[in-house]
Amino acid sequence: xxxxEAGQFRTTYAADQRIFPIVQDRAGMALxxxxxxxxVPLVASEYALSGLLxxxxxxxxxALGLNILTGYAGQFSLGTAxxxxxxxxxxxxxxxRLPGIPLLVIFVLAxxxxxxxxxxxxxxxxxxxxxxxxxxTLAAQFFVDWLFTKVGWFSNxxxxxxxxxxxxxxxxxxxxxxxxxxxxxxSIVSLLALVAKNLARTRTGRSWMAxxxxxxxxxxxxxxILRTKLLAFGLSSFYCGxxxxxxxxxxxxxxxxxxxxxxxxxxxxxxxxxxxxxxxMGSFLGAAFIMLFPLFLNWAFHAVVRGGEVRxxxxxxxxxxxxxxxxxxxLIVEPHGFARLWQIGKEKLRLWPFPH
Amino acid sequence: xxFFIEVLVGGLLAGVMYSLIALGFVxxxxxxxxxxxxxxxxxxxxxxxxxxxxxxxxxxxxxxLAALAVMIVFALLTERLVLRPLVNQPQISLFMATxxxxxxxxxxxxxxxxxxxxGLDLGIPDTPLEVSGVLVSKFDLxxxxxxxxxxxxLASFFQWTRTxxxxxxxxxxxxxxxxxxxxxxxxxxxxxxxxxAVALVTGLLWGSRLGVQFALxxxxxxxxxxxxLGGFTSIxxxxxxxxxVGASEKVAEVYLGPIIGGGIENWFPYVLAxxxxxxxxxxxxxxxxxxxx
Numbered sequence: 001x002x003x004x005e006a007g008q009f010r011t012t013y014a015a016d017q018r019i020f021p022i023v024q025d026r027a028g029m030a031l032x033x034x035x036x037x038x039x040v041p042l043v044a045s046e047y048a049l050s051g052l053l054x055x056x057x058x059x060x061x062x063a064l065g066l067n068i069l070t071g072y073a074g075q076f077s078l079g080t081a082x083x084x085x086x087x088x089x090x091x092x093x094x095x096x097r098l099p100g101i102p103l104l105v106i107f108v109l110a111x112x113x114x115x116x117x118x119x120x121x122x123x124x125x126x127x128x129x130x131x132x133x134x135x136x137t138l139a140a141q142f143f144v145d146w147l148f149t150k151v152g153w154f155s156n157x158x159x160x161x162x163x164x165x166x167x168x169x170x171x172x173x174x175x176x177x178x179x180x181x182x183x184x185x186x187s188i189v190s191l192l193a194l195v196a197k198n199l200a201r202t203r204t205g206r207s208w209m210a211x212x213x214x215x216x217x218x219x220x221x222x223x224x225i226l227r228t229k230l231l232a233f234g235l236s237s238f239y240c241g242x243x244x245x246x247x248x249x250x251x252x253x254x255x256x257x258x259x260x261x262x263x264x265x266x267x268x269x270x271x272x273x274x275x276x277x278x279x280x281m282g283s284f285l286g287a288a289f290i291m292l293f294p295l296f297l298n299w300a301f302h303a304v305v306r307g308g309e310v311r312x313x314x315x316x317x318x319x320x321x322x323x324x325x326x327x328x329x330x331l332i333v334e335p336h337g338f339a340r341l342w343q344i345g346k347e348k349l350r351l352w353p354f355p356h
Numbered sequence: 357x358x359f360f361i362e363v364l365v366g367g368l369l370a371g372v373m374y375s376l377i378a379l380g381f382v383x384x385x386x387x388x389x390x391x392x393x394x395x396x397x398x399x400x401x402x403x404x405x406x407x408x409x410x411x412x413x414x415x416x417x418x419x420x421l422a423a424l425a426v427m428i429v430f431a432l433l434t435e436r437l438v439l440r441p442l443v444n445q446p447q448i449s450l451f452m453a454t455x456x457x458x459x460x461x462x463x464x465x466x467x468x469x470x471x472x473x474x475g476l477d478l479g480i481p482d483t484p485l486e487v488s489g490v491l492v493s494k495f496d497l498x499x500x501x502x503x504x505x506x507x508x509x510l511a512s513f514f515q516w517t518r519t520x521x522x523x524x525x526x527x528x529x530x531x532x533x534x535x536x537x538x539x540x541x542x543x544x545x546x547x548x549x550x551x552x553a554v555a556l557v558t559g560l561l562w563g564s565r566l567g568v569q570f571a572l573x574x575x576x577x578x579x580x581x582x583x584x585l586g587g588f589t590s591i592x593x594x595x596x597x598x599x600x601v602g603a604s605e606k607v608a609e610v611y612l613g614p615i616i617g618g619g620i621e622n623w624f625p626y627v628l629a630x631x632x633x634x635x636x637x638x639x640x641x642x643x644x645x646x647x648x649x
Contacts, residue, residue: 076448124630128637129645130447131391131588135580136633139626150617217649262577266455273452317467324459331453332441 003349019197036186041179049178050251052291057182057189058246060287063271064196064280065239070269071278072200073232074212075125076133079140080240080268082121085260086144087114087241088248089154092163096156103170107188107245114241115234117144122233126226129215141262148257155257162256165249181250188246192239197280199235208232209278274330276339285338297322362490363610364603369496371602372503373561377579378586378594379506380554385588386527387547388439389447393454396576397461398552402427403559407476407568408469416478420556427552430461435545462573473569478560499561503595506557510550511591523547527589581625585632587642596640601625 003024010016020026044053066080091110094101101109121140125133148154149161156163168175168184175181199205207228210218219225248255267290275286297319305315334341377395384392405426409419438453480498484491514520525533526543534540559568562575582601586593608624638644 070448124634128633131451132584132633132637132639134391134451135584136626136630138577138580139623139630142623142626146619146623150619214649216647220649270452270455273448277448313471314467317463317471320459320463321467324456324461324463327456327459328438328453331445331449331456332438335442335445335449 003346003352005350017201019201033190036190037183041182044182046178049182054178054182054185054251055247056287056291057185058243058251059268059271059291060284061189061192061246062240062243062268063275063283063287064193065236065243066268067272067275067278067280067283068196068199068208068239069232069236070272071276071282072205072212073208073229073236074215075122075229075232076130077137077236078134078262078265078269079118079121079137079144081260081262081264082140082144083114083118083237083240084244084247084264085148085257086117086237087111087244088255088260089148089163089257090114090241091245091249092165093154093156095166103168103175107242110245111238111241114244115238118237118240119230119234122230122237125229125233138262141265145257145261160256162254163248164254165252168249175250185246185250188242192242193280193284196239200278200280204228204231212278270327274327274337276337279337279339281342282337282339285342289338293326294319294323358490360607363606365490365492366496367603367606368599369493369500369602370606371582371599372496372500372595373558373565373598374575374578374582374601375595375598376499376503376506376554376558376561377576378582378598379503379510379591380551380558381579381583382586382588382591382594383510383547383551383554385583386591387523388526388544389530390439390450390454391447391588392551393451393576394457394461395551395555395579396573397458397465398427398430398555399559399562399576400570400572401430401461401465401559402552402556403476403563403568403572404465404469404474406556406560407474407563410476411474420560423556424553427556428549431548431552432545434548435541439544439548440541458573462570466570471570473567474563476560476563476568478564480564495565502557502561506554507591507595510554514591519543519546578625581629584639585629587639589643590639590641593639593641601628604628 003022005022005024008021008023010021015021018026020029040053041049062080062084065083066077069075069077087110090113091106094106094109117140121137124136128136152158152161155161158164168181170184173180175184200208207218207223210221210223211225211228211232215225218228244260247259252259271286271290272283273286274289275284276282298315301315301319377399380395380398381392384390384395402423405423406419409422410416414422434457438457439450442450442453480495483494485494485497486492514523522533522538523543523546525536525538526540530540533543558575559572562572566572566575578601579598582597583594584597585600586595586597605621605625609621612624613620633639
């Protein structure tokens with residue numbers, strides 16, 4: 001009854017091409033943004049902001065990057081964390097060696113450097129596909145980790161490659177409180193999500209999908225494979241690079257190369273799969289789920305065994321078992337992820353409360 | 357020169373150990389098209405079960421059989437609870453499911469047996485042996501002998517038995533195999549059980565080298581460049597790839613390492629495999645893909 005598009009006519013091309021053609025969707029989005037930008041900073045505690053929401057948004061951005069590559073362009077990658085790492089170290093070094101550049105420019109440059117690295121490691125995708133490519137991207141993962149640990153220049157010769165991000169400021173306003181950092185991250189993530197949402201509908205996005213569905217066929221109809229695949233790698237790494245820079249600057253402050261290890265890549269891959277391949281919203285839902293579920297498990301287990309004597313470490317191991325089992329169950333029950341559930345929900349809502 | 361040969365031989369023998377893990381990957385990929393990331397966790401589970409039982413005073417053989425039984429039960433459960441419901445899903449979903457399986461195995465084996473590091477003594481001395489002027493570890497020789505025997509057994513099983521032929525048929529085309537009456541589920545369970553057995557042997561050999569501990573799961577990462585070098589579908593490729601990775605990694609570490617800062621063992625095989633793939637996109641012995649529109 002509420003969610004119905006009857007009577008909403010599109011009379012101009014501009015109206016036809018809107019991202020959210022249904023007025024209820026637009027209202028919902030506006031509400032969501034209003035809550036995120038105004039409501040949350042007023043209500044949320046410092047812990048919720050800096051311990052939960054900021055990392056969730058940053059990881060959602062990285063998941064968005066991987067989703068561009070895997071969900072839209074169909075190229076497997078297990079090197080996501082490596083590109084985040086490149087972004088973080090690039091931002092640190094730019095800030096350190098070229099003082100005076102505005103913060104946002106630094107983030108963009110860090111993203112571009114990550115994009116360049118991503119394109120180099122994306123080159124093999126022209127020849128190899130599927131799991132061969134996935135394993136090949138692991139080369140990026142291990143090489144980058146080694147490079148930042150071994151070559152002292154990148155971390156300004158600190159011990160074991162730890163970098164401490166410089167304090168952030170935009171136009172002289174320091175961004176130190178959690179609320180300000182949250183707003184910075186939220187603005188960047190929203191902007192890049194908008195870009196991604198639009199990209200998927202452009203010629204580039206369409207050719208990514210053609211390559212994903214069958215690259216030989218795409219080549220036959222005249223899509224330049226080289227450019228399309230490398231662009232996907234580049235853009236994906238740009239997103240991951242910015243996410244990495246934000247991870248270092250807005251979330252942790254102090255980062256070592258091992259913060260971006262293979263587990264991180266898997267974590268982001270989980271977000272993409274559980275959220276839904278090839279959807280922007282899925283990246284956010286997946287990130288929220290993967291961040292919150294371990295916390296919930298932790299809380300649930302501690303609630304169950306409260307007072308009882310338990311061997312140290314046993315709980316975290318049981319949590320691991322539950323987490324793994326849940327991933328499998330989720331893949332079996334809804335292989336297309338949360339985005340698909342959301343779609344089903346919308347279909348249902350459209351008929352509600354008169355199903356006939 | 358003698359030093360070079362010694363490094364080379366040491367690398368080759370270490371490579372055999374990589375081949376063992378790669379073998380488990382290849383078995384499962386060949387028969388079910390699943391890229392089984394859980395192989396490393398299976399190695400850990402098998403080894404901790406064995407070492408845990410030996411710690412409780414079981415004899416070696418009894419513990420071996422019990423660990424084998426655990427791996428077979430695991431294979432049956434995996435087939436029933438994970439693979440069967442996920443039939444016809446995209447490969448990446450199956451891959452993610454095996455990562456989930458990895459978490460389950462890692463958590464469960466540590467929850468049951470604790471996370472202490474256990475020594476494992478198979479009664480094979482790790483003493484150097486001189487063969488025509490080159491020092492070779494006796495343990496490495498036994499390990500490579502075991503690996504060689506496993507490969508011969510598996511290869512002849514694939515080649516000459518009825519079940520082996522059914523396995524190859526399934527690997528070739530699931531649908532066609534089903535339509536001529538090959539029981540897909542049983543084949544999968546069998547392959548996972550075989551991979552479990554390989555994991556047990558691998559776990560014992562690696563475990564007595566490194567100690568039975570969580571780090572055993574990391575050796576699986578060593579096997580990935582091996583299988584992309586050799587090709588996902590070739591048992592021979594796993595062996596040749598392992599030898600190449602082992603040898604080149606050691607030689608590079610000794611000769612190239614000091615120049616660029618050491619510790620390159622982690623990524624060198626991957627870069628090597630990557631360069632290799634640029635020339636041969638399906639690995640050395642992998643099946644050629646023929647793509648039609």
